[in-house]
Amino acid sequence: MDPIAYYSRKDIQEQIVLASKNKEAVTRFANSFGKRPDIIQFDGDILNSTKRGATSFHISEEHWSDPLKLKPGMTKTQLDELRTTYDIILDIDGDFESSRICTHLIIEALKFHNINNIGVKFSGNKGMHICVSHKTLPKTINNTPTHLLFPEAVKITAAYLQELIKPHLIKQLKTPDPFSKVDIDSILISNRHLYRVPYSLHEKSGLASIPINKEDILTFQKEQAKPENVKTFVPYYIGEPEESNQLLIQAFDWHSKLPKEEEKPKKEYQEITVKINEKNFPPCIQEILKGLKSDGRKRALFVLINFFKSTGYQTEDLKSSLTEWNKKNYEPLPDNYIQAQLNWHKAKKSIPPPNCKNASYYLDLKVCKPDNLCRLIKNPVNYAIRKSRFKKTPKSS
Structure with a gap:
C-alpha cells in the first residue's frame, strides 16, 4: 500500500497522535530523519509530513513537560528537569522466531510480577517492542523520584528480566548462548532514544508496527502487519497505578546483590596519536x-x-x-x-x-x-x- 494512502486513514492518524502526546516525535524521510526536537500535535501533521516524503514516525521513551525545549548536549540535570516520566520499552532484537519466543517469556516474567497490562507490538521487521507503561510506575524507587531514574531503572529492569528468562530461553532456542540469537537491545536504552511509533510503517519491510494481544505472540504472523490488514486497534500504553511496583523492587534488589567488580590496576597503554593505516x-x-x-x-x-x-x-x-x-x-x-x-x-x-x-x-x-x-x-x-x-x-x- 502507498504510504500516503495508509497515513491518510483517520484512524491511523489518531493512533499516532495519541502515542505522541508529551513526547518528542520525529519524522523519518527514507534514509534520514527530520529536525529535532519536534512534536506531533494534530492528525493533519501526519498526512502533511507524508506528502513531503515522510515514511515513518518515531517517538521518545521519555515524556517531557515541553519537548521543544530539548537540545543537543543537555546535562543530566537539565534532562531530569524536563522529563516528567517514561515508559519502560524493551526492544527485542533478533530473528523473527527467536524474538517471538523471547517476547513470550518476558511477558510470562512480567505476569509473574503481577503486571497484567502489558503492551506488545511488532517492530515492523523482525523484532518486538514490549511496553510497561508509565501509568504503572511508582512515584519513587528506593526514595528517589522515579522520573529521575532514567535510563538506570530501564537498564536494571531489562538486565533482571534477561537473567530471569535465560534458562528457559536456553531450553527453547536449544543453544547455550541464547542472547547471541536474540537480545534486549540495551544500547537503545538511553536519553532521547527514539523508537517506531505504534502503527507506523517500516521502510524495509513495508509492514506496520502494530500492537498485538499479549496472548497471541506465538501465533502472530507478519501478514497481519500488512497495511491493508490493519483494521483493529490493540491498546499499547496500558496499566494500573503502581502495577509495576513489585517488578522494580525485585529488579533493584537483584541489582544491589550483584558482585561488585574489584578495581584492578589498569594497564597503562601508550596513547596512539597518529592513526594506524x-x-x-x-x-x-x-x-x-x-x-x-x-x-x-x-x-x-x-x-x-x-x-x-x-x-x-x-x-x-x-x-x-x-x-x-x-x-x-x-x-x-x-x-x-x-x-x-x-x-x-x-x-x-x-x-x-x-x-x-x-x-x-x-x-x-x-x-x-x-x-x-x-x-x-x-x-x-x-x-x-x-x-x-x-x-x-x-x-x-
Whole structure:
C-alpha cells in the first residue's frame, strides 16, 4: 500500500497522535530523519509530513513537560528537569522466531510480577517492542523520584528480566548462548532514544508496527502487519497505578546483590596519536568494514567506534569512515543513530573494543577469520599496533 494512502486513514492518524502526546516525535524521510526536537500535535501533521516524503514516525521513551525545549548536549540535570516520566520499552532484537519466543517469556516474567497490562507490538521487521507503561510506575524507587531514574531503572529492569528468562530461553532456542540469537537491545536504552511509533510503517519491510494481544505472540504472523490488514486497534500504553511496583523492587534488589567488580590496576597503554593505516587492521575489522550482510550492525558499530578511537582516529576521520562503512551494510543504520553513538563515545575515555574471545561479537558476526598473528593477540587493537610496528623499518645511522 502507498504510504500516503495508509497515513491518510483517520484512524491511523489518531493512533499516532495519541502515542505522541508529551513526547518528542520525529519524522523519518527514507534514509534520514527530520529536525529535532519536534512534536506531533494534530492528525493533519501526519498526512502533511507524508506528502513531503515522510515514511515513518518515531517517538521518545521519555515524556517531557515541553519537548521543544530539548537540545543537543543537555546535562543530566537539565534532562531530569524536563522529563516528567517514561515508559519502560524493551526492544527485542533478533530473528523473527527467536524474538517471538523471547517476547513470550518476558511477558510470562512480567505476569509473574503481577503486571497484567502489558503492551506488545511488532517492530515492523523482525523484532518486538514490549511496553510497561508509565501509568504503572511508582512515584519513587528506593526514595528517589522515579522520573529521575532514567535510563538506570530501564537498564536494571531489562538486565533482571534477561537473567530471569535465560534458562528457559536456553531450553527453547536449544543453544547455550541464547542472547547471541536474540537480545534486549540495551544500547537503545538511553536519553532521547527514539523508537517506531505504534502503527507506523517500516521502510524495509513495508509492514506496520502494530500492537498485538499479549496472548497471541506465538501465533502472530507478519501478514497481519500488512497495511491493508490493519483494521483493529490493540491498546499499547496500558496499566494500573503502581502495577509495576513489585517488578522494580525485585529488579533493584537483584541489582544491589550483584558482585561488585574489584578495581584492578589498569594497564597503562601508550596513547596512539597518529592513526594506524587500514592495511594493518586485523582480519575481523577488515571484514566488518566490507559491510554486514545480516543482523549485528549495532554491535559492529560499537566495535568500530572503540577500535578507531584506540588507533589514533580523530572525530572527523571517525565519522567519515563510519559513514562509508554504513553505506555498505545490507541496510544502513539511521544517520542520527550513528551520530548519537559518536556523541556519547566522544565524552568517554577511549577503551579497546571487546576482546577476540567474546563470542557475542566477532564469532557471532561471522567476521572472525584469524591469520597467524591473531593467535598472539587478545584484542583487535593489539593486532593493529603489533603489525604497524612490524612494518616499520629502522633508519640506518
